Amino acid sequence: xxxxxxxxxxxxxxxxxxxxxxxxxxxxxxxxxxxxxxxxxxxxxxxxxxxxxxxxxxxxxxxxxxxxxxxxxxxxxxxxxxxxxxxxxxxxxxxxxxxxxxxxxxxxxxxxxxxxxxxxxxxxxxxxxxxxxxxxxxxxxxxxxxxxxxxxxxxxxxxxxxxxxxxxxxxxxxxxxxxxxxxxxxxxxxxxxxxxxxxxxxxxxxxxxxxxxxxxxxxxxxxxxxxxxxxxxxxxxxxxxxxxxxxxxxxxxxxxxxxxxxxxxxxxxxxxxxxxxxx
Amino acid sequence: xxxxxxxxxxxxxxxxxxxxxxxxxxxxxxxxxxxxxxxxxxxxxxxxxxxxxxxxxxxxxxxxxxxxxxxxxxxxxxxxxxxxxxxxxxxxxxxxxxxxxxxxxxxxxxxxxxxxxxxxxxxxxxxxxxxxxxxxxxxxxxxxxxxxxxxxxxxxxxxxxxxxxxxxxxxxxxxxxxxxxxxxxxxxxxxxxxxxxxxxxxxxxxxxxxxxxxxxxxxxxxxxxxxxxxxxxxxxxxxxxxxxxxxxxxxxxxxxxxxxxxxx
Numbered sequence: 001x002x003x004x005x006x007x008x009x010x011x012x013x014x015x016x017x018x019x020x021x022x023x024x025x026x027x028x029x030x031x032x033x034x035x036x037x038x039x040x041x042x043x044x045x046x047x048x049x050x051x052x053x054x055x056x057x058x059x060x061x062x063x064x065x066x067x068x069x070x071x072x073x074x075x076x077x078x079x080x081x082x083x084x085x086x087x088x089x090x091x092x093x094x095x096x097x098x099x100x101x102x103x104x105x106x107x108x109x110x111x112x113x114x115x116x117x118x119x120x121x122x123x124x125x126x127x128x129x130x131x132x133x134x135x136x137x138x139x140x141x142x143x144x145x146x147x148x149x150x151x152x153x154x155x156x157x158x159x160x161x162x163x164x165x166x167x168x169x170x171x172x173x174x175x176x177x178x179x180x181x182x183x184x185x186x187x188x189x190x191x192x193x194x195x196x197x198x199x200x201x202x203x204x205x206x207x208x209x210x211x212x213x214x215x216x217x218x219x220x221x222x223x224x225x226x227x228x229x230x231x232x233x234x235x236x237x238x239x240x241x242x243x244x245x246x247x248x249x250x251x252x253x254x255x256x257x258x259x260x261x262x263x264x265x266x267x268x269x270x271x272x273x274x275x276x277x278x279x
Numbered sequence: 280x281x282x283x284x285x286x287x288x289x290x291x292x293x294x295x296x297x298x299x300x301x302x303x304x305x306x307x308x309x310x311x312x313x314x315x316x317x318x319x320x321x322x323x324x325x326x327x328x329x330x331x332x333x334x335x336x337x338x339x340x341x342x343x344x345x346x347x348x349x350x351x352x353x354x355x356x357x358x359x360x361x362x363x364x365x366x367x368x369x370x371x372x373x374x375x376x377x378x379x380x381x382x383x384x385x386x387x388x389x390x391x392x393x394x395x396x397x398x399x400x401x402x403x404x405x406x407x408x409x410x411x412x413x414x415x416x417x418x419x420x421x422x423x424x425x426x427x428x429x430x431x432x433x434x435x436x437x438x439x440x441x442x443x444x445x446x447x448x449x450x451x452x453x454x455x456x457x458x459x460x461x462x463x464x465x466x467x468x469x470x471x472x473x474x475x476x477x478x479x480x481x482x483x484x485x486x487x488x489x490x491x492x493x494x495x496x497x498x499x500x501x502x503x504x505x506x507x508x509x510x511x512x513x514x515x516x517x518x519x520x521x522x523x524x525x526x527x528x529x530x531x532x533x534x535x536x537x538x539x540x541x542x543x
Contacts, residue, residue, distance in 0.1 A: 009447060013361035017354040017377055017418060024415040025380045027399070028391035035394055044397070086298050093291035099534045102542055103525070104299045107306065109469070110521050111476040113494055117501055117514050118305025121312055124506065128308060156302055164542075217384025219479050220498060236386040236479075243390055244486055253394065256387040267382040 029260070036253035043249065053254035061238065061255065068235040069262075071147050071222065072215035075154035079162035079211040080204060082155065087167040088196075092175065105160040112157045116220040119153040120144070145226030153221045158214045162207035169203020202273050209270030213263050235259050306518050313511035325512035333496065333513055337520070340493040343406075344474040347413040351421040351470050354414070356463065359425030360455065364434075378419035388416065389483035396487060404488050412484065413474045420473060421466040428462025428536070465536040468528045472521050493517055 039048040057065075090101060108115065122129045123144035130140035143149055173196070181195050197204075221227075222234040235255060243252025316322045361367075362374060380388060392412055396403045403411060436458065440450045481492045491499065494517060500510045534542055 007367070010361035010365035010367050013357035013365075014373060014377075017358035017422070018373065020354060020411070020415045020418060021376050021380070023400075024392065024395075024411050025388075026376060028388075028395035029383075031395050031398065032387070032391035082298060085294060089291040089295055093288055094295060099529075101295050101299060102534060103529055104302055106472075106525055107302050107522070109472060110518060111473075111478050111494065113476070113478045113498055114309060114514050114518050115305040117497070117505070117511075118308040120501075120505065121308050121511070122304070128311070153305075156305065159298075159302065213382065213384075217386055217479070219386055219482070224501070236384065239386050239390060240483065244393070244483065249394065252390060256390045260383050260387045263382065263384050263387075 032253050032260075033257050035249055036257045038250045040251075041247050041249045050250075053251045054258075056251060057254055057258060063231070064233050064235050064238050064255075065258070065262075067147070067227075067232055068216050068259075071151055071154065071234060072212045074147065075151040075158065075215050076162070076208045076211040078151060078155035079159050080166075080208050083159055083163040083207060084166055084200075084204060086159075087163045087170055090163075091167060091170055105163060108157050108160050111220075112154075112218050113220045115153050115157050116224045119149065119156075119221070120224040123149065145229060145232075147226070147232060150222050150225035150227060153225060154215050154218055155211075157218065157221060158211040161214055162211040165207035165210050166200065166203040169206070170200050173199045205273040206270045209266050209273070213266050213270065216259065216263055306515075306522075309511045309514045309518070313508055313515045315508055317508060325508040326516070329509040329513060333493070333516070336491060336493040336496045337516065339490075340475055340517075343409055343413060343492065344471050346410055347417060347474040348421075348467055348470050350410070350414045351418055352463070352467065355418060355421035355425050355466070356456075356459070357451075359422055359429050360451065362422075363426055363429040364437075377422055380416055381419040385479040386483070389480040392480065393483055393487055396484075406488075406490060408484055408488055409481065409490065409492070412480050413477060416477070416480060417470045417474050420469045421463075424466030424469065424536075425459070425463050427538075428459050428466075431462060432458055461532070462536055464528070464532050468525065468537075472524060476517065476521060 035043045036053055037049050037051065039050045039052060042048040090098060094101060121127050123133070123140045124130060125140060127140070133140045133143065177195055177199070178191055181191050186194065217236060218234075219236040219240070222232075223237055226232050227234045227237050236259075239252050239255045239259070242248050242255065313325050314321050314323070316324045358377065362370065389412075392408070396408050400408075400411075432455070436454050437450050440454045445453070476494055477492070478494045478498065481495045482498060485491050485495050493513075497510065497513045497517065500513060504510055
């Protein structure tokens with residue numbers, strides 16, 4: 001009897017957390033997929049099952065997917081380019097105030113909203129940056145509502161996630177390897193190309209995928225940086241418009257399901273290449 | 280010994296400082312904007328003009344995040360204990376179920392919740408909806424910090440207590456919980472800061488429930504009156520509260536328990 005009790009004891013410990021996760025994560029997502037196969041808001045009254053939503057995505061909403069993925073990829077690439085030296089230098093070069101600089105990485109965790117607002121204001125007329133831009137002959141609006149600004153703002157938002165993944169990876173590389181190659185006469189460039197880069201490639205890739213995964217779900221930054229403009233509209237804005245403003249829950253659920261599937265694919269690849277850095 | 284004047288170290292510091300400033304720019308701009316009063320002078324009047332409508336929202340957000348922290352502690356610590364100390368079938372699927380929400384885009388999660396609140400959990404179309412959403416959404420953060428803390432905790436104390444005849448529950452209450460305390464403070468900090476500033480789920484739930492949390496109020500004001508100083512003041516207040524909480528935590532506890540979650 002007590003042996004049997006020992007076996008089910010861990011289930012008791014997990015049960016409260018599992019209840020929350022099943023009730024408010026698993027079941028809503030099953031519902032989301034289910035609703036995505038119904039027409040309009042018909043699920044609320046008399047469900048009409050159809051594949052029309054997915055057909056509509058294939059015919060009308062491919063540009064939105066392309067915008068979202070391009071924006072996310074651009075900003076994830078920026079993250080990796082800026083974040084890789086950041087993680088490396090923090091681990092190998094910075095001794096004084098090292099914890100202070102690591103703490104700064106917690107600031108973007110406050111959320112995309114404030115980053116979006118700060119960046120938006122930066123480029124507005126009368127904003128701090130606009131007078132400089134006007135002085136060199138560029139209209140601030142021409143910059144504000146472009147994917148480039150959005151990618152910059154997103155890059156700041158997701159930098160901590162990329163740096164964390166790369167930092168965990170680089171911290172596992174033995175510095176002795178670099179010292180040995182330096183003793184054998186390799187210069188900095190060769191050390192980087194032949195020793196550091198191959199060893200830290202899994203971290204680099206998982207950092208990219210991590211940042212990418214956070215980028216495709218962002219709302220406030222694309223919204224304020226021209227993401228509402230039809231040609232540049234991203235999925236998160238489209239989902240809210242279709243679902244909560246146009247009340248077409250079926251189509252919104254289909255768009256959201258497609259977004260979830262994309263992000264799960266990328267998460268899966270990320271966990272594969274990083275060999276599970278973060279669990 | 281010219282280590283202090285090594286050129287590469289200086290360049291490293293310059294680079295790190297440059298990126299740190301980039302990270303801080305959005306906050307600095309909104310703070311700078313909030314100091315300019317409508318009549319073009321520097322002052323704090325922006326911080327008082329919206330106080331009446333904004334402080335209740337901040338108070339609501341604070342309460343919500345405190346409830347989230349308490350609930351997450353209650354459900355995450357036992358779960359993390361079982362996941363680190365016991366071997367059982369289906370451990371990996373269970374772990375994936377618990378932290379899976381971290382890997383789906385916030386907008387999709389929010390939409391699925393809106394649908395399920397409309398169709399299944401009708402009583403969640405109230406403040407209760409926010410509580411369950413935040414608790415489930417930030418469970419991965421708390422769980423992750425707790426798992427890190429449990430992995431670091433020496434198992435021999437529990438074994439000694441077991442040898443002396445303490446049962447599982449007694450061991451958990453008298454040995455594990457007191458020892459794990461400091462380790463889970465990082466989870467408390469992160470859950471608090473993240474849920475206090477949570478935007479996208481709160482934004483989508485704001486319509487059906489009619490409840491505006493402080494970040495959603497800020498976004499609302501940005502889209503209606505973004506050029507005005509009081510919006511910058513609102514954004515600054517929320518950031519200052521969050522940064523103060525982080526700063527106080529780092530002063531008291533330091534960075535050691537954050538390693539493995541947001542530190543490396």
